[in-house]
Amino acid sequence: MQANIGELGGRCFVDSAPVLDKAWAKKSGLGWVGKNANLITPGTGSFYFIAELIVDLELDYDGAIRDYCGTCTKCLDACPTQAITEPYVVDGSKCISYFTIELKDQLIPQSVAGQFGSWVFGCDICQDVCPWNRFSKATQEPQFQPRPELNQLSVSDWQEITHEVFQELFRQSPLKRTGYEGLKRNIQFVTGHGQPQS
């Protein structure tokens, strides 16, 4: 922008500050917020990060686009914990992503036992089932490629993961958010082997 416009001030963000990026993206026509509460872009789907530049310059802007969810309810029907309590409303406290990433130093309630499938860090089910994601393309970004060593781990390797192995496998990974103890708790929860006492 500086090359084309001249001197200006600003900052860029990608999930890196408490910016209401989804609301701004909706207002600026990057997509609509679907019944699963994700921003969906026609022809692209919803598997992406929203990035923003906040600058001290008034720019031309686009308006919001329409909502293309129509009569579809696939995300509501597929959510294993009924966290999408009504169209466009996700109860964060019922979402697998909340339990497996945000819930710190606590046990996962037994009321949701058996509902997580094999999700031990986050959940994408309501995006996986969204018909608009048939347009999404796998990223070519090297840093987002699956680490081959992870695909080689068996269920028992996961269950017996040590702090040392965790540190090695998840260096510079978002899994640091849940931490070793959190990941152990999640693995034990989904494999039905109880939960460590916190």
Ligand code: SF4
């Ligand atoms: S991320 Fe998973 S648990 Fe959360 S609302 Fe979507 S389908 Fe439900």
Ligand code: SF4
């Ligand atoms: S699954 Fe259907 S209802 Fe849910 S966000 Fe996608 S299009 Fe909308």
